[in-house]
Amino acid sequence: MRQGLARWAYQECFRLVERVRDTVVVGSGPAGYTAALYASRARLDTLVFQGFESGGQMMLASEVENYPGFGSGVMGPDLMDEFEEQAARFGAEMRPENVERVDLRERPFRLWSEGEEEPVLARSVVVATGAKPKRLGVDGELRFFGKGVSGCATCDAFFFRGKKVAVVGGGDTAMEEALHLARYASEVLIVHRGEALRASRIMLERAKENPRIGFVAGAVEEIVGDGSVKGVWLRTPGGPERFLRVDGLFVAVGQRPASDLFRGQVEIDEDGYVVLKRQTMTSVPGVFAAGEVADKSYRQVATAVGSGCMAAIDAQRWLEADIRSL
Structure with missing residues (x-):
């Protein structure tokens, strides 16, 4: 009382x-x-x-x-x-x-x-x-967010079963995202700027040992598609632009x-x-x-x-x- x-x-x-x-x-x-x-x-x-x-x-x-x-x-x-x-x-x-x-x-x-x-x-x-x-700040990123562009493999990997996807980033988060996606996707490409990757040695080794994961040097310039992501344009180090056909793009450059x-x-x-x-x-x-x-x-x-x-x-x-x- x-x-x-x-x-x-x-x-x-x-x-x-x-x-x-x-x-x-x-x-x-x-x-x-x-x-x-x-x-x-x-x-x-x-x-x-x-x-x-x-x-x-x-x-x-x-x-x-x-x-x-x-x-x-x-x-x-x-x-x-x-x-x-x-x-x-x-x-x-x-x-x-x-x-x-x-x-x-x-x-x-x-x-x-x-x-x-x-x-x-x-x-x-x-x-x-x-x-x-953190965003890439490129054309198409916001337009396709939730329609092929994601920032969370744990949340969205299930929707990309049997598909080809890309992960942008070079740190441990990017490796973790790629390893998780490799359980579902047919192919996972880690897109990095071509410089020394920031990921820890153990995470990098795990990614390289996974047969579904590959590495592509380049910087994403634009994300394209119609109702969903169909691919990305990359600026390659010292070379011409390159089109990478993927069904999804996971941004793993930190938060x-x-x-x-x-x-x-x-x-x-x-x-x-x-x-x-x-x-x-x-x-x-x-x-x-x-x-x-x-x-x-x-x-x-x-x-x-x-x-x-x-x-x-x-x-x-x-x-x-x-x-x-x-």
Whole structure:
């Protein structure tokens, strides 16, 4: 009884002056929506800044077959619609705006959405801004994304059974993508710039030993097709352009965590990932991170959902402990 009254009094002290959210989630991919679902079900006053690209990278996924519960697969945008609807049903408020500035140096935390002068105040924050795959920046890349162009072999290799595909990149990620694709595709060509490959020795050896994997020196200039990818034009080192006929192109030139908004506010490592100190808590108590903005290893829908759940539970427990300390 006393704890309940203390919590109510603590919240109302802030709200008498200005509304302070229990939890603000920044990001609306699988991790963000899951964090919002768990926070709102815990009766926390929850706000989600979805961003102008609501749904994250999943909005570009043609079909998701590796997320449990959908025996026949599910379209990425449909899955994100379900996530959003479920979080909203339990009271999470959605705002389709980008956050352009944050101040996490003192509490309550302050977040400014784009074009707004007054900040949103928050007792806790969940950073779920995800990561963006690095693009080649060539003609046809965006037009054929999800129609033969992909950034995830684990997600899409199944759709290229018996087909010829190319992987662009020269690091360990490219080798891993090629090795996974070789389980399905009839032929996998690793397209690299002709310089010394950056992949580790062991990964390079594994790729070279696979009879379905070959190497092509060149830089992709254009991706062509009609309704789907039919091939790519390459600029070869010291030679003429070359047309490479393939049914799919996997871009494996790395990804960039969407963490720039939080630089100087929380600890971020040299690769741009938010550093987690205890479970999902960042270097700032009361600020948590979930999904690909903090995940270097897995980068799957299922793991993003799990980390979103963890971040919301961690935030709830931290808020309860904070109240008890009064």
